[in-house]
Amino acid sequence: MALRISFTGPFNLVDQSSYEFFEFCPAFAYEKASRHLKMVDIEFLIPIVAICVGLAINKELRAGIVYNPVTHELFFAQVGCGAFKNGLPIHVSATTALNRSLIMATLAIHNYNKFGESWLDIAQSNLRRQVEAGIRGHRCFGSAAMNIMMIAQGACDAMVEYGLHAWDIAAAAVIVSEAGGCVIDPTGAPFNVMSRKILCASTKELAISLSNILTHADFEPEG
Numbered sequence: 001m002a003l004r005i006s007f008t009g010p011f012n013l014v015d016q017s018s019y020e021f022f023e024f025c026p027a028f029a030y031e032k033a034s035r036h037l038k039m040v041d042i043e044f045l046i047p048i049v050a051i052c053v054g055l056a057i058n059k060e061l062r063a064g065i066v067y068n069p070v071t072h073e074l075f076f077a078q079v080g081c082g083a084f085k086n087g088l089p090i091h092v093s094a095t096t097a098l099n100r101s102l103i104m105a106t107l108a109i110h111n112y113n114k115f116g117e118s119w120l121d122i123a124q125s126n127l128r129r130q131v132e133a134g135i136r137g138h139r140c141f142g143s144a145a146m147n148i149m150m151i152a153q154g155a156c157d158a159m160v161e162y163g164l165h166a167w168d169i170a171a172a173a174v175i176v177s178e179a180g181g182c183v184i185d186p187t188g189a190p191f192n193v194m195s196r197k198i199l200c201a202s203t204k205e206l207a208i209s210l211s212n213i214l215t216h217a218d219f220e221p222e223g
Contacts, residue, residue: 047071048142050149054170054193061193064171066145075149077178083152092181092202095157098209099134101202104147104159106140111163115217122215126160129213144198148172151200152179158201158210160186162217166193176200182207187216194222 047070055063066075075090077083083090095101105127111119127138139156141147144164150156152175170193173183183191186199188211196219201207 046142048146050143050145052145052167052171054167054174056170056193061170061174064174066149066171066175068146073149075152075175077175079174079178081178083175083179085149085153090153090179092151092176092179093154093157094202096203096205098130098206098213100136101157101206101210102136103130103138103210104140104150104156104161105130105138106161108161108163111217114163114219119217122217126214130210133209133213144168145172148176148198148200151181151202152176154202158199158206160197160199160210160214162186162197163219164196164198166222169193169198173198173200184211186211186214188212192221195219196222 047068049068049070051065051067051069053065054061061079063078064076067073073085075083075085107120107123107127111123115122130138139150141150144161145168147156147159147161148169149172151159152172173191173193177183181200181202182204183198183200184207185191185195186197188208191198197217199207199211201210
């Protein structure tokens with residue numbers, strides 16, 4: 001069965017009776033309330049953007065597609081079927097120790113609007129603790145979904161980010177999980193796609209080690 005959809009902006013299709021929904025996040029579309037944040041990569045001609053499609057059934061994530069229309073990289077996964085990039089299987093790294101890890105990191109300055117200067121204290125202290133733990137380095141390439149794809153294909157080892165939306169991470173969470181990765185809440189609790197935060201890592205050991213050194217920020221769940 002083929003599904004063909006044409007659209008020009010972000011939207012959700014939700015069936016409240018069965019809790020089945022698709023989420024779409026075109027990289028080149030944006031909401032007026034967050035115009036600057038949505039368009040910054042494109043404005044500065046950074047070619048690491050993503051179109052994301054996530055599927056959840058009965059509130060459980062079941063499938064995801066992340067596509068970079070600039071580089072033509074297509075990542076996809078279905079629960080129980082593995083993860084793929086342009087048709088070839090991908091897998092996370094085997095890194096378990098913080099002092100061997102390369103971590104995706106950003107100051108997530110969009111959270112400054114909610115928390116003010118206290119956010120900068122949280123974000124900078126988290127980065128500092130990671131450095132003090134002896135990590136190999138920090139990287140940040142583009143959209144949250146593409147950052148997670150770096151972990152899914154074994155190029156980086158972990159990522160933690162706060163203040164995201166479900167449409168930013170639903171598809172990517174399925175893909176990195178099917179690639180063998182660990183996806184949890186930054187606090188160490190089970191991952192909730194509506195919680196506006198995510199920690200993913202190549203292994204459970206690395207995920208817990210990273211979680212244990214973080215100062216956390218709380219958000220009202222979506223939905």
